[in-house]
Amino acid sequence: MDIASLLSACTIAMVAVFVLLGFLAVLIELITRLFPDRQLPVDPAVAAAISSAVATIFPGAHVTRIEED
Numbered sequence: 001m002d003i004a005s006l007l008s009a010c011t012i013a014m015v016a017v018f019v020l021l022g023f024l025a026v027l028i029e030l031i032t033r034l035f036p037d038r039q040l041p042v043d044p045a046v047a048a049a050i051s052s053a054v055a056t057i058f059p060g061a062h063v064t065r066i067e068e069d
Helices: 003-034 044-057
Strands: none
Touching: none
16 A cells, blocks of 8 residues: 555545534534523522531531532
């Protein structure tokens, strides 16, 4: 196998990978737009547990907002 055919094969493989990754990125974007994440309310028991844990670790601190990453 000469160097030209090896370089050609590598180039074709790299282009195929980029095309496939681009297609997957567009597909994921469409799925996330069609099915957005629902914001569920915070359970009062969970909020109380977080508040008590924060108060135990940092006395005098107050929880003002709870977010999920």
